[in-house]
Amino acid sequence: MTDDITKARRGRWAVAAMFLANGFTMGAWAPQIPLLLPRHDISEFTLGLLILVLGLGAVGSMLFSGRLIARYGNRAVLRGFALAVVPVLPAVVFAPDIPILALMMAALGALIGCMDVSMNANAVDVERRLGRAIMSSSHGFWSLGGFFGGALGSWIIKHWGAEAQALWAASVAAVLVLGAMPFLLGETAAQKAATAGHPKSGLLPRDPAIWLLGLLALFSMVPEGAVLDWAALYLSEELGADLSRSGLAFAFFSGAMAVMRFAGDGVRNRFGAVQTLRVSALIAAAGMLGGALAPTDVIAIASFTLAGLGVANMVPIMFSAAGNHPGLSPGAGIAAVTMMGYAGILVAPSTIGFVAEHVGFRFTYGTLAILLVIVAALAGRTAAADGARPVPA
Numbered sequence: 001m002t003d004d005i006t007k008a009r010r011g012r013w014a015v016a017a018m019f020l021a022n023g024f025t026m027g028a029w030a031p032q033i034p035l036l037l038p039r040h041d042i043s044e045f046t047l048g049l050l051i052l053v054l055g056l057g058a059v060g061s062m063l064f065s066g067r068l069i070a071r072y073g074n075r076a077v078l079r080g081f082a083l084a085v086v087p088v089l090p091a092v093v094f095a096p097d098i099p100i101l102a103l104m105m106a107a108l109g110a111l112i113g114c115m116d117v118s119m120n121a122n123a124v125d126v127e128r129r130l131g132r133a134i135m136s137s138s139h140g141f142w143s144l145g146g147f148f149g150g151a152l153g154s155w156i157i158k159h160w161g162a163e164a165q166a167l168w169a170a171s172v173a174a175v176l177v178l179g180a181m182p183f184l185l186g187e188t189a190a191q192k193a194a195t196a197g198h199p200k201s202g203l204l205p206r207d208p209a210i211w212l213l214g215l216l217a218l219f220s221m222v223p224e225g226a227v228l229d230w231a232a233l234y235l236s237e238e239l240g241a242d243l244s245r246s247g248l249a250f251a252f253f254s255g256a257m258a259v260m261r262f263a264g265d266g267v268r269n270r271f272g273a274v275q276t277l278r279v280s281a282l283i284a285a286a287g288m289l290g291g292a293l294a295p296t297d298v299i300a301i302a303s304f305t306l307a308g309l310g311v312a313n314m315v316p317i318m319f320s321a322a323g324n325h326p327g328l329s330p331g332a333g334i335a336a337v338t339m340m341g342y343a344g345i346l347v348a349p350s351t352i353g354f355v356a357e358h359v360g361f362r363f364t365y366g367t368l369a370i371l372l373v374i375v376a377a378l379a380g381r382t383a384a385a386d387g388a389r390p391v392p393a
Helices: 002-040 044-072 074-085 088-093 098-130 135-160 162-183 189-197 208-238 248-271 273-293 297-311 314-323 330-359 361-377 379-386
Strands: none
Touching (some): 002 088, 002 135, 002 162, 074 330, 135 162, 135 248, 208 297, 330 361
């Protein structure tokens, strides 16, 4: 028994390292994006299409990864995709022409997406073995990796160039992945038997409850994209913020979210997934509404910071619930919910921009607050995150 707990604790830090490596790779990718314009002599429109290809690669691969997890187990799939992610950033940076660049960006999205699903499925297994939540802090490690990958990656590009940065990022990711692989937790015999006992389904699960959970994940992820993509413009155009202040909305939102994710497991272990999600969604809704009604840029920044505290633990709870959804293997449940949530992020920026152009950002952020209230009302659908069956809201 003690040996099992020791293995589970090691597995907890191993999967955290995988989240760190995944976030680090995406963070290192971010400062590479604008450099594609002069390197390939392309327009911003073409760059936008290439980024869309990356997103479609990620979303399109997620259900496929769920099938692989059901067949081979999340540990084997995570190991495979984590290793495959290591060289893909240099492959994008060293792509000699547009067709190969598009292919490599699709591969980057697909491999990152498959690794995302499998590491979340592995985290669910660790939660079961430890008997406590670890999902929020796992996502906190992803945020931490993104921060270091972006910050250090930008510095290396400035001093040594884009190619050196890509090779450096791949080396760091390789160290994290290879160091974690031996300690990843595998499924127990009982878990394998339970997965084998799940009825075979097509690529898309037929259980409407899992798609409702996916819709709630979408409602939880869109506000993050709305603050990332549009808060700076909202502060500058409608609240008169200068350049130094307009970027603070997402900075404080992200900082609050990262801090709260590391605290979130303790909150969820004490109060349960349903209550944590309900209160978190209401806090996020209050923050979004405060941002929508803010008379000054300072109040808007404070409101978005509050929203970050609320949003932080919502998606991790959704993923835990998906991984424990009755009648579905963890991989299939997480793949469906992840795919739907990230699909929303693909269309949200353009949709929000279109709506805001016609009715303004205040109305837009107010509408997002309503979506978060809906999540709070349906929080009972995530009771499976604590190993229980979903209960009515």
